[in-house]
Amino acid sequence: MSTAHVPDSLAEIRDTFLETPEADRLLLLLEFADELPPVSDEVAAHPEMYERVAECQSPVYIHLEIQDGIVTMHATAPAEAPTTRGFASILVQGITGLTPDEVLAIPSDYPQTIGLTRAVSPLRIGGMTGMLMRAKNQVMQKR
Known part of the structure; x- marks a missing residue:
């Protein structure tokens, strides 16, 4: 498990999951799903940006987006896909407010480190990894 360069925001989320009994981690993920921040009006008005x-x-x-050296992540995920929505919410909450370098330093295996590999399918963990990789790619292209 790589802990190098995990920003505080994502480390805190990871630690919350790891401190939660394994049987309750899926419920915690569902709480994150309910907390996915709405996208800004500007992004909502321009779906081609997604x-x-x-x-x-x-x-x-x-x-x-990168503005004044700070990254903001926007994500949409359907309410009917609560685990996927939860993963998107973790990344939005963990990445927003970071610098581009901090985002690029997030270990690619972060999704495997939050204690959910037995609670959800590998396909879903792969989806979160895909979100993280695409987020990093967008930061690289925009910085």
């Missing part, structure tokens, strides 16, 4: 996350079975779209 990138589809092909690794997700559900239609998940992300868009990252």
Whole structure:
């Protein structure tokens, strides 16, 4: 498990999951699903700005902005896909407010480190990994 370069925001989320009894981690993920921040009016008005996350079975779209050296992540995920929505919410909450370098330093295996590999299918963990990789790619292209 790589802990190097995990930003505080994502480390805190990871630690919350790891401190939660394994049987309750899925409930915690569902709480995150309910907390997915709405996208800004500007992003909502321009759906062409979004990138589809092909690794997700559900239609998940992300868009990252860099303004004044700070990254903001936007994501949409359907309410009918609560685990996927939860993963999107973790990344939106964990990445928004970071610098581009901090985002690029997030270990690619972060989704495997939050204690959910036995609670959800590998396909869903792969979807979160896809979201993270696409987020990092967008930051690289925009910085």
